[in-house]
Every structure is written in C-alpha cells, then in structure tokens.
Amino acid sequence: MGNGCDLELISLTKKYGDALAVDQINARFTAGKYVCLLGPSGCGKSSTLRMIAGHEDVTEGSILLDGVDVSHLPPAKRGTAMMFQSYALFPHLNVRDNVAFSLRMKGQDKASRHATANELLDLVDMMALADRMPAQLSGGQQQRVALARALVTKPKVLLLDEPLSALDPFLRIRMRAELKKLQRELGITFIHVTHGQDEALALGDELVVMNNAVIEQSGPARDVWSAPKTEFVARFMGGHNVINWNGTKVALRADDVHLGATGLAATVTSVEYQGSQVALNTRTETGEAVLALISDQTFFDTPKNPGDAVLLSWDEGRLHRLQA
Amino acid sequence: MRTPRNIIAYLQAAPLMAVLLTFLIAPILMIIVVSFWGATEFSIYPAFQFDNYAFLFGSPVTYKVFFATFKYALITWVFTLSIGFTVAYFLAFHVRTQVMQTALFLLCTIPFLTSNIIRMISWIPFLGRNGIANQTLISWGVIDEPLEWLLYSDFSVILAFVHLYTLFMVVPIFNTMMRIDRSLIEAAYDNGASGLQTLWHVIVPLTKPGIMIGTIFVVTLVMGDFITVRFMSGSQKANVGRLISNDISLLQYPSAAATAVVLLCTVLLVIGILLRFVNIRKEL
Secondary structure (H helix, E strand, C coil), X not given: CCCCCCEEEEEEEEEECCEEEEEEEEEEECCCCEEEEECCCCCCHHHHHHHHHCCCCCCEEEEEECCEECCCCCHHHCCEEEECCCCCCCCCCCHHHHHCHHHHHCCCCHHHHHHHHHHHHHHCCCHHHCCCCHHHCCHHHHHHHHHHHHHCCCCCEEEEECCCCCCCHHHHHHHHHHHHHHHHHHCCEEEEEECCHHHHHHHCCEEEEEECCEEEEEEEHHHHHHCCCXXXXXXXXXXXXXXXXXXXXXXXXXXXXXXXXXXXXXXXXXXEEXXXXXXXXXXXXXXXXXXXXXXXXXXXXXXXXXXXXXXXXXXXXXXXXXXC | CHHHHHHHHHHHXXXXXXXXXXXXXXXXXXXXXXXXXXXXXXXXXXXXXCHHHHHHXXXXXXXXXXXXXXXXXXXXXXXXXXXXXXXHHHHHHHCCCHHHHHHHHHHHHHHHHCCHHHHHHCHHHHHCCCCHHHHHHHHHCCCCCCCCCCCCCHHHHHHHHHHHHHHHHHHHHHHHHHCCCHHHHHHHHHCCCCHHHHHHHHHHHHHHHHHHHHHHHHHHHHHHCCHHHHHHCCCCCCCHHHHXXXXXXXXXXXXXXXXXXXXXXXXXXXXXXXHHHCCCHHHC
C-alpha cells in the first residue's frame, strides 16, 4: 500500500524523433527507499531520470508522485530535486549563495535564506567553506554543495545523475557511504542513476536494471543479484556464469563453482589473484567460458596454472534457469 | 644552463616585440613628442611647451566635443548592447542545431563584407529628405511633412554607429554564452527560477566578460571615429576624431597630436574603469 510519497511510473515513454529511448516502462518506488537505476550507457536510465526531474518532456505515459500526475509540471513544482552529473554549481556565486539560490528565486530575504543555507551546509559538513567559490573546491566538496543545494528545496524525491562518476575511486567509496547515510537520516526517496553494478549493490535498497529502453528486472538488491531473470541481468550484474545446460540457458554464481575430483572437464585459461579469492577463467570442452571464484586458501592448497586441466562441479540446486 | 634558455626566450619574443615597437610604441611616442611642439600659421618647430594643451583645455569647444563623443559612445553602447545581447542570446540558446547556429552567425557577418564607408553611405538615399523612409511614411499617411531629423543629425550618426558596430557586441557575447554549461540553466529551472530569473541571475552574470569585451570594442571604435560622424551628420556634428582630423587638414600637427594624446588617455581611462568591474582575463 502506498504511503505518502510513492513515485510511480506508468507506461512512461520517451522518443527522440523516431529513436525510442524509454519504452513504456512501469515502476513503483516506495517512499524512503534508495533506488538505483542501473544499466549500460544508452539504456534509457538517464532519460528516465530526466523525465522524472522534468528536464525532458514525457512522450507518453505519466509520472505520479504522491498520487498526483506531475508529468507536465515544471521541475520546481514537482517535489523533486536533481543533482547533476557535473554538479552544475553556479560559478559566479559562492557556496552559500549557490545553496540559497532557490530561496532567492522565491524572494526570501537575505538573512533567512542564508540561515537555511547554513543549516544545509552544516548537514553536508561544508560550513567552513561557505564563502568559497565553486572553482576553489575539490570534486568531493563540490558534490556536497550540489547535494545541499538540491536538498534546500525540501524535495520528496532526490534524483542523482551518476553523482559519483566524476570522483576518483577512493573518494567515490567514501562519498557513497555518505550518500547512504544522508538518505537514511533524511528518509526521503533517492533515485540514483549509475552504470556501476558495485555502486548500485552498495547503495540501493532496490535496483532497477534497464537495457534497450526497457526494465529488465527490478526488485530488492539481493533478489536481483542472487536471482537474475535474464541473461543480460546475469551478465551485467557480474559474478555469474551463463552457460547452456541441457538445452536451456542457466546462470550459475561464480563462487558456487568448485574444483573437484569429478565434474565438467575444462582447461584453465587465466588466473587472477584478487586477495581474498582467486578468479579462475576456464574453458569447457564445448567451448564455454566458465568463471570460478575460489577462496585463496583452497586455491593455494592446489595451485593451478593456465593450461591445466580441471574438473568443475557445483550443487545442482544452484543452477538458476534464465528466461529466454 | 640559464642564460642560453633566457636568450632563446627573448629571441622568440623578438619578432612580436619588433612589430609592436615599430608600429605601436614608436608612433605613440612620436605623437606624444609632437604634441609638445610649437606651431605658427605656416610652420611647425620642435619645442617642449604646453601651449597646445593649454589651448585645448582652455577652449570650451573641447569640452563640448568631448561631451558629444561620450554621448555618442554611451548611446551607441546602450543600443549595440541590447541588440547584440538579444541576437547572441537567440543564437546561443534558441537555435538548436549547430549547423543552423553557424549559418545564422555567418549571416550576421555578411554586411561586413562591404566596406564601412559604403554601408554608411547606403543610409543616405534611405534616410534623405525625399528618401525611401520619408516617402514610405508619407504614403502610409503617418506623416505629412518629410522628417528632417532622419539624416544629418545625431539620429543618423548613432544609427550608423549601431549598424556598424553591433557585430562587435554579438561576437564576444555569443562566444561567452556558448561556453555556459547548459546544465546550469537546467539547475536554475530545477531550483525554481523562471525564464527571466535565469536570464538575470545566471546568464547575464556569466556573460559579463563577453559584454565587457564587446563594450571595449564599441567604446574605443566610437570614441576614435571621425568618418561616420562626418558623413552621417553632413559635417554638422563634431566629435574628438573630427577635431583631430580638422587640425590635420590645416597642417596643425602639434595641436592634433595633443588632442590625440588627450583622447588616448581618456579612452584608456574608460577601459581602465570598465576592467575594474569585470575580470576578462579568463576569456582571452
């Protein structure tokens, strides 16, 4: 049952001329969830986000927020706020004025809008740099300011367009922890577009995997990862082997593949040490590539080299049939 | 190893230095030197005296003419800025495709393929007493008598200035606008700014360097002009450029040089003041 601010997409479609960017997608996001829209570039995830934000016209279908059709409202009237990929901070305004921009547009006086801006800068821990110009900030700091600016409008839904892609890997992991923490504190819906499955798994309560303008699979993060419905999802989420088994395509988690005394004969093609585990790429006699993730302990008890013959086995129950 | 590298650097800068020294610094120095010379009705003699300046600053004509020059510059600036900004805004934000943008931009420059003088003179048959403008207005019944102020007036001078120099506003403003990140406009809308608010609070501040460069172009061109004022006013109006050109035609070089020096200082002062407002360095 929907409580207050559920976001619902109904046969949402976007066409650019004849090109179909988003094809009649339906989705319902429960209020207060961290949702990750995931997919390869060009899959329609950004168009979807931009339609929700109101920066892209809806070709067909509608967007309901809180039970109200917002598909044709201007961005600021929807109860959504967007954080842009490049952060889009106004270069001519200092940090505080950037955050207070929307309040200024509403005609609030300087003192009260600066007070509100300061509260939000406090929230993102940027109070000390409030008088700096955006160009004087690092990428991570700019992101915090962008976040504060988006939150100052008190949105019901915060839309994040690949927010971490401009950061270096170390900072990315730190910022994603902060995003998650902030979302928990605020309790509002975050919709986060990303093409990185690790980022989506780390952050998302719910994942929506898109490909070729449609939703391939959506649901709680764990369901999507452990039970991919299609070959695309299995391959895109990673950590899965997709193999032909008794005439159908099945997915098999790479960490469920064991090396044993019996099983499917295969040849090791490469070995990759990953620390706590070792990735063993193998090729079966029928030419299928199978990845086995083995704990480092097990591997180094009986090390294998490329070219070695191995026998692959798994529990029959771990095979997971895919939709054609 | 420092010296050879230094020498190489100086050598690399030398050609430009030579050009600037010969064609910019030396002539200006020459003008400054000559401005202190003396002159009689029939001769010029080297000297170091302040007679020319004393005469210049003592004459009420000078102040009138400088005032007229500033007036032309200011009014022309207002019109070129408003037209230039509008055209640049349309090109940068309303024309969607880059091909169309380039095509329209080139269209703007087409009038500039003809010479300044020809473009100026073309106004004369249009604005004249029995010109196209007056005849059309009479035939429409808007006026009964031909308008006298259309030609050979401040109106025609400023019209010609605006016509000649608007492109110098369009180009730098368009350039700056094209560099504005489009997501900033979206961010402004996302933050609830209306179209006008976005224009005033985002686009105008970010276009300031372009506006400033255009302003410098227009102000220097108008303040240094003499031919437009002469042709379009039918020699009835004066600005500093005409003062200088008159002196030259009377072979009063020292007096012309002194006026030129004062004009140069004035223009530099104006630009100096303009640059205090906006930092254009990042645009260059």
